[in-house]
Amino acid sequence: DAMVIQNPRYQVTQFGKPVTLSCSQTLNHNVMYWYQQKSSQAPKLLFHYYDKDFNNEADTPDNFQSRRPNTSFCFLDIRSPGLGDAAMYLCATSRAGVETQYFGPGTRLLVL
Amino acid sequence: ELKVEQNPLFLSMQEGKNYTIYCNYSTTSDRLYWYRQDPGKSLESLFVLLSNGAVKQEGRLMASLDTKARLSTLHITAAVHDLSATYFCAVGSAGGTSYGKLTFGQGTILTVHP
Numbered sequence: 001d002a003m004v005i006q007n008p009r010y011q012v013t014q015f016g017k018p019v020t021l022s023c024s025q026t027l028n029h030n031v032m033y034w035y036q037q038k039s040s041q042a043p044k045l046l047f048h049y050y051d052k053d054f055n056n057e058a059d060t061p062d063n064f065q066s067r068r069p070n071t072s073f074c075f076l077d078i079r080s081p082g083l084g085d086a087a088m089y090l091c092a093t094s095r096a097g098v099e100t101q102y103f104g105p106g107t108r109l110l111v112l
Numbered sequence: 113e114l115k116v117e118q119n120p121l122f123l124s125m126q127e128g129k130n131y132t133i134y135c136n137y138s139t140t141s142d143r144l145y146w147y148r149q150d151p152g153k154s155l156e157s158l159f160v161l162l163s164n165g166a167v168k169q170e171g172r173l174m175a176s177l178d179t180k181a182r183l184s185t186l187h188i189t190a191a192v193h194d195l196s197a198t199y200f201c202a203v204g205s206a207g208g209t210s211y212g213k214l215t216f217g218q219g220t221i222l223t224v225h226p
Contacts, residue, residue, distance in 0.1 A: 011186075022169075042217060042218055043155070043200075045130075045214070090154060100157050100160050101157075102157065103155040103156075
């Protein structure tokens with residue numbers, strides 16, 4: 001089945017230690033999104049790629065970076081995680097901006 | 113700036129009862145999405161509403177969109193326990209670099225009890 005896959009599902013890191021989260025998709029969608037969702041809150045968009053074009057949200061901290069080496073893969077890099085970065089990170093894809101976004105299972109990040 | 117507000121934020125329902133969740137948004141859009149999220153899980157797409165007057169139904173859930181009133185509703189008919197989850201509405205932005213961006217409501221935590 002076509003799907004959005006995120007690895008790892010759970011990630012524990014230390015304060016200040018860089019971490020990379022991975023997202024891959026078999027849907028061949030051209031748009032990929034990264035969201036941060038904290039407990040009991042709505043998902044918050046960090047950035048998205050429309051093909052190779054990177055679009056950063058204005059309030060996304062510089063600590064968060066992203067890479068999209070090809071259509072299928074997208075990475076979220078957190079350069080120096082703080083305690084406040086502990087959250088669920090959701091990757092989503094869509095074929096074009098008007099269509100439904102399909103979400104991966106998420107990566108739950110814990111910062112010690 | 114687009115704002116999306118849901119109400120109620122918490123909804124406790126008895127099985128078999130009907131209720132409606134409301135989603136209001138602040139700027140023009142004709143793309144409205146409803147998602148379901150179970151605890152600790154990801155978001156599951158329920159409905160996509162792409163025009164004024166759109167109505168979609170799946171099982172005990174029915175969603176509608178009134179773009180003139182900037183309002184979408186999610187109606188629950190004869191609730192069952194399996195519907196317990198958090199429901200999010202999300203509004204799509206159009207144009208420029210915002211193309212495709214979703215702005216989510218706060219979510220409505222639905223609990224259905226016997």
